Amino acid sequence: MLDKAWKHLKEDGVGIMGMYGMGGVGKTTLLMQINNKFSEERCGFDFVIWVVVSRELHVENIQDEIAQKVGLGGVEKSQKADLLYNFLKKKRFVLFLDDIWEKVDLTEIGVPFPTTQNDAKWYSPLVPKMYVRAWGLKTRWKSNAWRK
Template sequence: MLETVWNHLMEDGVGIMGLYGMGGVGKTTLLKQNNNKFLENEDDFDIVIWIVVSKDLQIQNIQEEVATKLGLAGEDWILKNEDQKACEVHNVLRRKKFLLLLDDIWTKVDLTEIGVPYPSRKNGRKVVFTNRSQEVCGRMGVDVEMEVQCLQFQDAFDLFKTKVGEITLRSDPNIRNLASIVAVSWATIST
């Protein structure tokens, strides 16, 4: 999945991408891994901005985080109203090739209210977000939406074995059986 997300983000035709799926399935982890990959490849974007939005959407909080990342926050910033802040953010970001990662959105985020120039298929700007609903992807006008699903049984069990290690697995005969039960229940939830 990491490779699929990465490949979509590298496509010129993708400006906005939505990752959706049930809570706890790994959307945030997937976003973090891509964030780290972009931070290692600094040539891809002028700036990468990560923001956790959560259920209680506060445009001001998002603006503050963007401003901090852009070096705009300070005494002058505090005195500005929301529209002035949006204008200032826009003036900086319109000259940059950026990647904005919005984690855990619950409803449509109006990028213009924040001051984020709309990513298009040609300007190299990208917005990626995670949420639980495919409907939110539609409201955000995504170019690509991707459902993040639970691992299938064998993949979940293999991951468990890799993380725990053979020594631990052999230390108690019940561990392997319990791991199978957990992997089956996760595979059942995802179907």
């Protein structure tokens, strides 16, 4: 599963990748393994960012965590989204979002949508089915890893 996810995430034109499934099937574990691979092989990315969203969504906390990881600390609340967006749109980055329980508006947070120009990647181990359509995701492969 790790090899499939790794290969797919590195493909050109793949900007968003996610999984959904029951709790305890290994989504976060797979995410950690992919994050570790990016730590070993940067693949030309400027930043590899891991953010735990958690059950209660706090936009400012997510902004603070991303800002800290890219070296943009001490930014005023009113300017965070714009500063993050303007900084990240010029960078190649991978954003791992873990523990998503509700809709996350990354534009509101200040994260640019992946394009061929910025070659950004978003990856989430829990993408509710409603996002699959909203983000234009396609089912690439399926796993029955949760079945014993």
